Amino acid sequence: MDIFSQLLQGFATAGTPINLLWAFVGCALGTAVGVLPGIGPATAVAMLLPITSQVDATASMIFFAGIYYGAMYGGSTTSILLNTPGETASMVTAMEGNKMAKSGRAGAALATAAIGSFVAGTIATVMVTLFAPVVAEYAVRLGPPEYFCLMLLALTTVSAVLGQSTMRGLAALFVGLAIGLIGMDQITGQARYTGGVPELLDGVEIVLVAVGLFAVAEALHAVLFEGASSESQNKLSRVRMTGSDWRRSVPAWLRGTAIGAPFGCIPAGGTEIPTFLSYAVEKKLARGENLAEFGKQGAIEGVAGPEAANNATVTTALIPLLTLGIPVSNTTAILLGAFQNYGIQPGPQLFTTSASLVWALIASLYIGNVMLLVLNLPLVGLWVKLLKVPKPQLYAGILIFATVGAYGMRQSAFDLVLLYAIGVLGLVMRRFDFPTAPVVVGMILGPLAEAQLRNALSIGEGKWTVFLERPLSLGLLCVVLTVLVLPRLLKKRG
Amino acid sequence: MGWSNKVRQSAVALAVLGLAGVLAFGAMDISSEAGYAGIGPNFLPWLVAAGLAVIAIFLGFEAQTGGFRDMPEAQADEVPPPGAPCWRGFAWMSGALLLNAALITSIGFILSCTLCFACAAHGLRQAQSGAPQSLGSWFSDLAVGLLIAAPVFWMFTKFLAISLPGLTRSGWL
Numbered sequence: 001m002d003i004f005s006q007l008l009q010g011f012a013t014a015g016t017p018i019n020l021l022w023a024f025v026g027c028a029l030g031t032a033v034g035v036l037p038g039i040g041p042a043t044a045v046a047m048l049l050p051i052t053s054q055v056d057a058t059a060s061m062i063f064f065a066g067i068y069y070g071a072m073y074g075g076s077t078t079s080i081l082l083n084t085p086g087e088t089a090s091m092v093t094a095m096e097g098n099k100m101a102k103s104g105r106a107g108a109a110l111a112t113a114a115i116g117s118f119v120a121g122t123i124a125t126v127m128v129t130l131f132a133p134v135v136a137e138y139a140v141r142l143g144p145p146e147y148f149c150l151m152l153l154a155l156t157t158v159s160a161v162l163g164q165s166t167m168r169g170l171a172a173l174f175v176g177l178a179i180g181l182i183g184m185d186q187i188t189g190q191a192r193y194t195g196g197v198p199e200l201l202d203g204v205e206i207v208l209v210a211v212g213l214f215a216v217a218e219a220l221h222a223v224l225f226e227g228a229s230s231e232s233q234n235k236l237s238r239v240r241m242t243g244s245d246w247r248r249s250v251p252a253w254l255r256g257t258a259i260g261a262p263f264g265c266i267p268a269g270g271t272e273i274p275t276f277l278s279y280a281v282e283k284k285l286a287r288g289e290n291l292a293e294f295g296k297q298g299a300i301e302g303v304a305g306p307e308a309a310n311n312a313t314v315t316t317a318l319i320p321l322l323t324l325g326i327p328v329s330n331t332t333a334i335l336l337g338a339f340q341n342y343g344i345q346p347g348p349q350l351f352t353t354s355a356s357l358v359w360a361l362i363a364s365l366y367i368g369n370v371m372l373l374v375l376n377l378p379l380v381g382l383w384v385k386l387l388k389v390p391k392p393q394l395y396a397g398i399l400i401f402a403t404v405g406a407y408g409m410r411q412s413a414f415d416l417v418l419l420y421a422i423g424v425l426g427l428v429m430r431r432f433d434f435p436t437a438p439v440v441v442g443m444i445l446g447p448l449a450e451a452q453l454r455n456a457l458s459i460g461e462g463k464w465t466v467f468l469e470r471p472l473s474l475g476l477l478c479v480v481l482t483v484l485v486l487p488r489l490l491k492k493r494g
Numbered sequence: 495m496g497w498s499n500k501v502r503q504s505a506v507a508l509a510v511l512g513l514a515g516v517l518a519f520g521a522m523d524i525s526s527e528a529g530y531a532g533i534g535p536n537f538l539p540w541l542v543a544a545g546l547a548v549i550a551i552f553l554g555f556e557a558q559t560g561g562f563r564d565m566p567e568a569q570a571d572e573v574p575p576p577g578a579p580c581w582r583g584f585a586w587m588s589g590a591l592l593l594n595a596a597l598i599t600s601i602g603f604i605l606s607c608t609l610c611f612a613c614a615a616h617g618l619r620q621a622q623s624g625a626p627q628s629l630g631s632w633f634s635d636l637a638v639g640l641l642i643a644a645p646v647f648w649m650f651t652k653f654l655a656i657s658l659p660g661l662t663r664s665g666w667l
Contacts, residue, residue, distance in 0.1 A: 054655045165564045167556065171510055171549045177542045178517055185535040188527065192539060193520050216591070219614070223583040223621045392618035396590075396611045396635070397642050403594060403607055404646060408656040416595035420588065432506055433565050450538045454531040462532025 010359030026063040030070020041071035042330035046210035047405030052341040062364040076113040092275040092306040099298030101234035114376040120257040120308035124315035125365040136323040139348035144455035149476035151449040159438035176442025206337040217426025219395040249304040256308030264316030278309035503557035514546035586617025602661030611639030
């Protein structure tokens with residue numbers, strides 16, 4: 001039981017008072033940013049990236065992970081109680097959850113969301129524990145051609161499959177790749193697009209791009225377009241589930257977990273597909289009165305399933321991040337950036353070189369899920385009060401934290417001007433419905449993919465056929481092609 | 495989808511094309527020294543520039559022929575598009591952010607962020623009500639801004655040792 005002893009070691013590291021405190025603060029902060037509209041886990045982690053210069057790696061990764069999945073718990077609260085979902089991940093939860101809340105069953109919806117998140121999060125963490133080391137062991141044998149194809153797959157799915165339009169997704173991806181080009185070339189060390197500015201040699205800070213695109217753009221969008229819009233809040237009822245609620249929720253949680261978990265493992269990005277899939281499955285399986293509740297009074301399965309699928313996906317998304325170094329979402333991309341700030345490159349070697357960090361992180365997932373259950377079930381009333389923060393103060397406050405993140409990283413006032421410029425870019429992108437996730441993923445993954453591409457071609461002595469000669473990379477290329485072509489064919493037929 | 499939408503979307507396509515041009519211009523200065531790989535540091539820049547140019551052409555085509563495809567507004571029974579954009583509020587918030595950038599090193603994090611908070615909140619209030627705000631709301635915004643900025647400053651500089659600019663060397667203001 002090698003895994004077991006390493007996990008125990010991880011619990012010993014994560015269980016020190018100071019690390020428990022980091023986990024707790026992370027979970028609480030994560031829940032808060034999940035509940036608050038206008039700020040999500042990606043933004044929050046990005047704003048706090050400057051702490052990587054002071055806090056040790058294990059503590060800050062535990063902290064960031066707490067924010068990451070804490071936000072998933074908090075997000076469901078907003079989508080159930082407000083008529084606008086806080087983030088894409090909880091869009092599906094909002095469909096039935098909102099209806100339930102309108103018919104006076106907000107408490108049951110919140111309870112099934114929180115317990116479902118706990119069940120799915122814990123099962124998925126067990127999967128991370130069991131499978132991540134296996135994947136890492138296997139991944140050691142992958143060469144640059146395979147890595148490049150995996151990254152190509154991640155980039156393709158994030159930009160071309162998710163979102164409304166392939167063309168706008170690709171535009172966003174290429175803008176991200178362009179930002180990623182700025183700085184020193186990883187292989188030859190040559191400066192590119194720095195315009196002679198020495199600060200740009202290290203590249204553009206992730207903090208600036210993420211905080212600018214998400215937080216500042218969000219605030220600018222709010223002031224420009226959302227002035228008069230009003231939100232109605234549903235009434236909170238007692239957070240408890242009846243016997244029939246339990247009977248209907250438990251299978252939905254398990255099905256949601258089964259659907260969500262595989263989606264996190266493959267570099268296919270995003271929680272939209274698994275949550276929608278889970279919703280469709282629950283609707284299909286519902287019978288009689290339960291079916292009639294869908295879209296009317298709100299069916300509890302429609303909250304339980306997608307919510308579980310969501311948490312399972314975000315948790316197992318840590319497998320490709322930790323074992324392959326491939327992020328599949330905004331937040332995991334920024335977590336990768338956090339690792340890079342410590343000079344740690346996630347990948348198969350991570351489990352040998354930084355074993356104590358990885359296992360402490362995994363152990364903290366178990367601890368954090370328990371903390372979040374406690375934070376979200378009895379204390380949900382507390383978080384709901386956050387929804388009462390008026391918009392002007394909320395967005396203006398977010399700008400203060402954006403300043404901390406952007407300025408704290410490099411102590412340069414010029415970065416604040418850049419932050420504003422990126423915010424305006426984000427505003428334009430949002431206005432014309434360009435997705436922003438591909439920018440961040442492209443910016444972080446682009447340089448890594450380029451290095452793998454050039455290494456792969458070196459192995460193949462300059463011949464591109466190297467990608468076709470190796471069975472695994474050929475297979476991956478076929479998957480990339482399928483991912484690009486299949487949705488179009490389905491659309492044509494539909 | 496009116497006339498102005500067509501112009502706006504064409505402008506976006508042109509901007510993407512412009513970015514492609516800038517990247518291509520910059521790529522000319524990057525060496526092509528390839529080594530064993532057969533492609534050098536200038537390969538990806540050219541690829542990205544070419545990709546953006548192609549995308550710009552497609553976007554321009556879409557803009558000219560009925561607008562960008564699959565826009566969310568196209569889906570029926572969505573909420574009606576919000577009213578006229580509030581440029582005045584936007585100006586206040588832009589001013590807030592740029593003023594913050596200009597002042598942060600001279601008057602310190604706390605005061606600069608307080609000012610930024612108040613201006614941004616002012617802009618948002620104006621966007622909500624459409625009317626100029628009373629003096630009282632200015633004072634309350636300044637007070638709230640100070641109450642957020644000061645603890646944030648102390649927390650980040652004292653506990654997390656992140657350096658943020660102060661007005662004095664005392665470390666408290």
